[in-house]
Amino acid sequence: MMASVAAPLLEVRDLGxxxxxxxxxxxxxxxxxxxxxARDRLGIVGESGCGKSxxxxxxxxxxxxxxxxxxxxxxxxxxxxxxxxxxxxxxxWCDISMVFQGAMNAFNPVRTVGDQIAEPIRIHLKASRRxxxxxxxxxxxxxxxxxxxxxxxxxxxxxxxRQRAALAMALACGPKVLLADEPTxxxxxxxxxxxxxxxxxxxxxxxxxxxxxxxxxxxxxxxTERVAVMYAGRVVxxxxxxxxxTAPRHPYTAALLAAIPRPGAAxxxxxxxxxxxxxxxxxxxxxxxxxxxxxxxICRITExxxxxxxxxxxxxxxxxxxxxxx
Amino acid sequence: MVALPPGxxxxxxxxxxxxxxxxxxGNRQTMVGLCALGAFAVVALLAPVIARAPxxxxxxxxFAAPTAAHPLGLDGGGFDVLSRLVHGAQTSxxxxxIAALVGMLIGGTVGFVAGYFGGRTDGVLMRITDYxxxxxxxxxxxxxxxxxxxxxTNIMIVIGLVYWASTxxxxxxxxxxxxxxxxxxxxxxMGASPFFVLTxxxxxxxxxxxxxxTVLMVANAIFxxxxxxxxxxxxxxxxxxxxxxxxxxxxxxxxxxxxxxVLPPGLAVTLVVLAATIAGQGMEDTLNPRLKVGHLAVRRxxxxxxxxxxxxx
Amino acid sequence: xxxxxxxxxDLTVHYPLxxxxxxxxxxxxxxxxxxxxxxxxxxGQIVALVGESGCGKSxxxxxxxxLQxxxxxxxxxxxxxxxxxxxGALRPYRRAIQLVHQDPYDALDPRMTVRSIVDEGLRIHQxxxxxxxxxxxxxxxxxxLSPADSVLDRYPHQLSGGQRQRVAIAAAIALTPRLLVADxxxxxxxxxxxxxxxxxxxxxxxxxxxxxxxxxDLAGAVMLADRxxxxxxxxxxxxxxxxxxxxxxxxxxxxxxxxxxPSPDPAVRTVPDVVPGELPDAAHPPxxxxxxSRCPVAEARCGExxxxxxxxxxxxxxxxxxxxxx
Numbered sequence: 001m002m003a004s005v006a007a008p009l010l011e012v013r014d015l016g017x018x019x020x021x022x023x024x025x026x027x028x029x030x031x032x033x034x035x036x037x038a039r040d041r042l043g044i045v046g047e048s049g050c051g052k053s054x055x056x057x058x059x060x061x062x063x064x065x066x067x068x069x070x071x072x073x074x075x076x077x078x079x080x081x082x083x084x085x086x087x088x089x090x091x092x093w094c095d096i097s098m099v100f101q102g103a104m105n106a107f108n109p110v111r112t113v114g115d116q117i118a119e120p121i122r123i124h125l126k127a128s129r130r131x132x133x134x135x136x137x138x139x140x141x142x143x144x145x146x147x148x149x150x151x152x153x154x155x156x157x158x159x160x161x162r163q164r165a166a167l168a169m170a171l172a173c174g175p176k177v178l179l180a181d182e183p184t185x186x187x188x189x190x191x192x193x194x195x196x197x198x199x200x201x202x203x204x205x206x207x208x209x210x211x212x213x214x215x216x217x218x219x220x221x222x223x224t225e226r227v228a229v230m231y232a233g234r235v236v237x238x239x240x241x242x243x244x245x246t247a248p249r250h251p252y253t254a255a256l257l258a259a260i261p262r263p264g265a266a267x268x269x270x271x272x273x274x275x276x277x278x279x280x281x282x283x284x285x286x287x288x289x290x291x292x293x294x295x296x297x298i299c300r301i302t303e304x305x306x307x308x309x310x311x312x313x314x315x316x317x318x319x320x321x322x323x324x325x326x
Numbered sequence: 327m328v329a330l331p332p333g334x335x336x337x338x339x340x341x342x343x344x345x346x347x348x349x350x351x352g353n354r355q356t357m358v359g360l361c362a363l364g365a366f367a368v369v370a371l372l373a374p375v376i377a378r379a380p381x382x383x384x385x386x387x388x389f390a391a392p393t394a395a396h397p398l399g400l401d402g403g404g405f406d407v408l409s410r411l412v413h414g415a416q417t418s419x420x421x422x423x424i425a426a427l428v429g430m431l432i433g434g435t436v437g438f439v440a441g442y443f444g445g446r447t448d449g450v451l452m453r454i455t456d457y458x459x460x461x462x463x464x465x466x467x468x469x470x471x472x473x474x475x476x477x478x479t480n481i482m483i484v485i486g487l488v489y490w491a492s493t494x495x496x497x498x499x500x501x502x503x504x505x506x507x508x509x510x511x512x513x514x515x516m517g518a519s520p521f522f523v524l525t526x527x528x529x530x531x532x533x534x535x536x537x538x539x540t541v542l543m544v545a546n547a548i549f550x551x552x553x554x555x556x557x558x559x560x561x562x563x564x565x566x567x568x569x570x571x572x573x574x575x576x577x578x579x580x581x582x583x584x585x586x587x588v589l590p591p592g593l594a595v596t597l598v599v600l601a602a603t604i605a606g607q608g609m610e611d612t613l614n615p616r617l618k619v620g621h622l623a624v625r626r627x628x629x630x631x632x633x634x635x636x637x638x639x
Numbered sequence: 640x641x642x643x644x645x646x647x648x649d650l651t652v653h654y655p656l657x658x659x660x661x662x663x664x665x666x667x668x669x670x671x672x673x674x675x676x677x678x679x680x681x682x683g684q685i686v687a688l689v690g691e692s693g694c695g696k697s698x699x700x701x702x703x704x705x706l707q708x709x710x711x712x713x714x715x716x717x718x719x720x721x722x723x724x725x726x727g728a729l730r731p732y733r734r735a736i737q738l739v740h741q742d743p744y745d746a747l748d749p750r751m752t753v754r755s756i757v758d759e760g761l762r763i764h765q766x767x768x769x770x771x772x773x774x775x776x777x778x779x780x781x782x783x784l785s786p787a788d789s790v791l792d793r794y795p796h797q798l799s800g801g802q803r804q805r806v807a808i809a810a811a812i813a814l815t816p817r818l819l820v821a822d823x824x825x826x827x828x829x830x831x832x833x834x835x836x837x838x839x840x841x842x843x844x845x846x847x848x849x850x851x852x853x854x855x856d857l858a859g860a861v862m863l864a865d866r867x868x869x870x871x872x873x874x875x876x877x878x879x880x881x882x883x884x885x886x887x888x889x890x891x892x893x894x895x896x897x898x899x900x901p902s903p904d905p906a907v908r909t910v911p912d913v914v915p916g917e918l919p920d921a922a923h924p925p926x927x928x929x930x931x932s933r934c935p936v937a938e939a940r941c942g943e944x945x946x947x948x949x950x951x952x953x954x955x956x957x958x959x960x961x962x963x964x965x
Contacts, residue, residue, distance in 0.1 A: 047829040047830065047831060048800075048829055144915070158917055158918070159692075161917075188691035188692055188855060189691070189855065189856075189857070189896060189899045189900060190691065190895055190896065190899040190911045190913055191691075192899065192901070193898075193899035193901065193909050193910070193911040194911060194915065196901065196909065197910065200908075215829065215830055216830070216901070217830075217903065218900075218901035218902060218903040219901045221901070221902075221903055221904075221905045222901045222902070222905065222908065222909055241905045242905050242906070245903055245904070245905065255831065256830065256831060257903070259830050259831045259833065259834055260830065260903060261833075261834070261856070261858040261859045261861075261862050262858060262903065269834040269837075269862060270834060271831055271832055271833070271834040271835035271836075271838070272831035272832070273835075275799045275801075507745055508740050508741075508742050508745035508746045509745060509746055509747055509748045511706060511740070512738065512740060512746055512807070512810075513759060513763070514706065515704045515705065515706055515733065515737075515738045516733055516734070516737070516759070516760045516763055516764075516814070517729075517730050517733030517734060517763055517764065518759075518763050522763065526759075527748055530750055531750070
């Protein structure tokens with residue numbers, strides 16, 4: 001448990017997102033809650049379609065118009081979602097900022113990288129050109145890009161360097177919370193390791209609270225202290241990372257761990273049979289029940305509530321304090 | 327394995343028939359445009375029935391305001407305006423359709439060949455296309471009329487020749503993009519001949535766009551026919567809307583205040599071109615949501631404020 | 640020892656940087672995508688070609704299946720050099736060698752049913768009509784899509800990523816190929832599904848199929864492959880029995896790759912054993928070892944000549960002039 005000296009920096013309470021898709025609703029996120037203090041590092045892990053990207057986009061107020069968001073996102077006690085875009089905008093980038101999925105491919109090809117990193121500084125901080133350029137140089141230094149590259153164009157950067165530049169852009173206005181959505185996916189393993197190192201360093205040096213979204217559990221484990229596992233729009237387990245990896249309590253977490261190939265380990269790697277449920281029909285019982293090796297009758301009828309156990313949460317009928325169900 | 331219930335088909339299944347249906351019905355814009363065009367087509371087809379008055383009979387010496395017998399009055403030459411309008415619809419729509427088809431055939435073929443084979447073939451074909459893109463259309467039509475004579479057939483061909491180039495570019499781009507798709511490469515790697523790939527994979531992907539583009543070309547063609555006739559280069563033996571507008575000005579209808587001679591053909595052209603444009607753009611929207619013309623498309627989503635309806639403790 | 644099924648002999652692929660128009664000039668820069676690659680593959684064997692993006696492994700795959708022309712060198716399949724054959728003579732080999740693509744979401748024509756997709760290859764190679772239905776069903780069942788009736792009339796968008804990849808594999812094996820080239824077959828699938836698709840590929844060996852699997856995932860490769868070849872900057876830098884390459888990597892690059900794989904143990908901080916740096920420019924390859932700029936143990940002599948593959952015994956080779964540590 002973190003030594004909470006002060007009130008939490010960021011508190012997400014019962015966040016829910018529904019998309020109106022014309023022929024019904026898509027329940028993408030249901031009842032997601034978590035808390036971050038300064039310098040905390042939280043990982044959100046799940047597979048495609050589980051809703052993890054939707055959570056952070058909702059936190060930034062960047063969902064498309066057909067999304068209905070419920071719940072609260074409290075930044076220093078203030079609900080930044082209550083009041084639509086106008087209440088969100090002053091906080092965006094200056095207090096809470098984001099590295100988007102595929103950010104390395106989202107650069108404007110006809111403007112220099114330095115210009116693009118300077119843009120939020122000039123807009124949000126109303127800085128002059130000179131001051132902005134100075135700040136850009138600082139940021140580039142922080143993320144490990146030689147300052148001379150600021151005048152270059154995105155296509156002259158490698159994938160890893162563009163990802164660093166995207167990180168610099170996200171940190172441009174000195175946010176207290178950084179959301180990183182799949183920052184290392186599509187990067188080679190060596191570059192990925194370097195970026196993970198960088199994220200750790202940035203969080204330590206700047207005191208930024210980090211939320212790290214990924215499908216890659218080992219990568220998340222390298223950076224974060226706590227991990228929340230999402231499935232079908234819900235957090236099914238959240239725990240300190242060491243405990244989650246060695247003694248998972250939710251069968252999905254365990255199955256996810258069993259599916260990771262480890263170099264040198266002779267153990268067989270297992271897939272999870274079946275697929276995640278469609279999110280356009282309301283879930284009856286536990287969403288993981290059709291694929292769960294420990295399923296019981298109650299799992300198909302009632303959706304499990306969150307069980308709190310010290311500093312961990314798990315949503316499973318069959319979880320016991322000692323670990324996985326027998 | 328989680329299986330869909332047998333026989334269940336998710337919405338928007340891309341069968342061959344399905345896409346055609348979706349193209350037509352998927353967008354309110356398209357439906358409106360096509361219905362309007364259809365109405366005009368019906369009127370044109372029923373011309374002999376609707377317009378009782380023969381078009382070449384002089385009923386008077388000059389302008390005559392609308393009456394019960396002649397609902398749109400008589401023009402400067404004494405001819406029944408309504409009759410001429412309705413018969414003119416036949417000309418304009420026919421020319422529009424055939425010219426667009428000519429353009430589509432030439433442009434589509436050039437686009438497919440250039441896009442699929444690439445390399446030097448593409449280079450040569452695209453240079454030719456560029457020349458046609460650059461040629462100013464009106465002078466070309468004037469020259470063509472002067473050299474080949476003023477017949478309806480010539481007009482159709484000339485219009486098609488002027489407008490095929492932009493279709494060629496569009497189709498070429500789409501073909502090139504489809505060719506890069508993984509499923510095309512997969513089939514090529516299996517040993518499929520270029521013809522096989524073209525007909526079974528590329529054409530089905532590109533055809534809907536070609537159809538949408540052709541509808542837009544109909545709009546252009548009708549408008550082109552109108553001003554060719556307006557310039558006096560049209561076929562003198564048939565009635566067309568452009569010709570009616572030209573006649574109106576020649577006969578001094580504006581000065582004489584004979585609005586029933588000027589307005590009907592002008593409105594007719596405007597409405598038909600508008601209908602075709604709306605339909606064509608609606609089809610393009612259906613095919614490529616990113617091209618959506620926001621102010622014309624009907625929004626399906628409601629915009630809600632971000633704050634949720636309930637405040638939970 | 641019988642002749643190998645596939646032998647790549649000094650395969651080199653260069654391609655011009657800018658596409659040639661009608662008026663192309665000589666002297667355009669050329670990308671050295673693949674440089675002098677030699678590799679053998681026996682029937683019933685699985686060889687993994689491992690490397691990061693841009694190393695040339697996908698180019699090798701495309702050259703083997705005939706989607707790319709070789710600049711020099713040989714691709715010898717069952718004794719015949721495929722690079723010498725004209726398009727018409729190549730046809731039977733387009734059946735014997737099949738490619739499975741990386742992207743299952745784009746590998747299937749969205750307008751065709753599963754039945755048509757799997758049948759298509761049979762149609763191209765003029766398999767008698769009467770036999771086709773049975774072959775299609777058998778192939779689908781072989782890849783685990785059983786009963787075949789449940790998917791025959793489905794469209795790709797109704798299938799999950801894992802199912803689509805299985806359909807692609809079914810379409811490939813319907814032609815009873817002798818060599819399967821799998822280009823990153825699971826990298827776009829969820830982690831929980833990867834193992835089962837890799838198991839399937841492993842299982843296809845029983846039918847006498849040889850598999851060349853291209854991947855950037857070293858850990859996954861080891862589980863599946865008999866032999867591993869590591870590529871860097873267009874060349875093979877290490878090759879040998881899979882477990883041996885994993886346990887005693889001889890080339891600094893292989894060691895770097897292994898060190899960069901994020902350890903699921905959060906107590907162990909993954910630090911890649913590599914000097915921060917960039918890949919050399921593919922249009923202007925350096926005179927010496929291409930990895931020297933990032934190699935933690937590089938010496939001056941590494942920049943002089945491209946190191947040849949040195950035999951280390953028991954089928955293990957590495958292209959490094961330095962002695963193997965330990």
